[in-house]
Amino acid sequence: MFSHLWPWPLFSTTDAMIIFGTRGVKSTINTGEFNCPQCAEQKAYRHRKVTQFFTLYFIPLIPLSRVGEYVECNQCKGTFVPRVLTAQLNPSEEQVQAQYEIAVRNSLIMIMLADGVINDNEKTQILTILNGIGKYEATPAQLEAHIKKVQEENLSVSNYLSKIGPMLNEHGKEIVISSALSVAASDGEIDDSELRLIFEMGVAMQMSKTHLRAIMEAPFKKAQQN
């Protein structure tokens, strides 16, 4: 209706073809290995950033702003906030607590398995200890599943305890050793294999041998008499 106001076209046909816009372009800042929350294992990652570019004819020409960053797991392709990398360097109190619970639980299970016999009293003792230190009530069925896992993993106690040793003070380490002694004793006698394993636990937590002997003195003397 206003076309009569425009005596000539504003743009030539070629000018009208200029197409510009913006587009997010992904690039990799860094690569490495991280503990993927989704795979629950150590996997390779790419730390990616997305930059908004001014585009001309769909070609990114001028970077405008960084719009986002994420960490992508090469295995499951899951994407996570970059904090996932630093969180692992500075574990939160909750993560430390979880690591501690797993380490103690698995070591106690190994003590129970050391003499080759699984006794109901030992299971009850482990559950009592775990429910004393843990955040959640552990059930007998859960314990059975953990026992199975420890048997399958077939690791040494130092695999479980060497990480938590530096987080514990001497008193904390004593609690772990006393707990292990109480599990070992709950089937009526402390076996040599159990004692050796408990000693190994202390060494894994970097306790001095003198300190360890002091805590274990009574059962040690008993073992030497046998």
Ligand SMILES: [Zn+2]
């Ligand atoms: Zn993954």
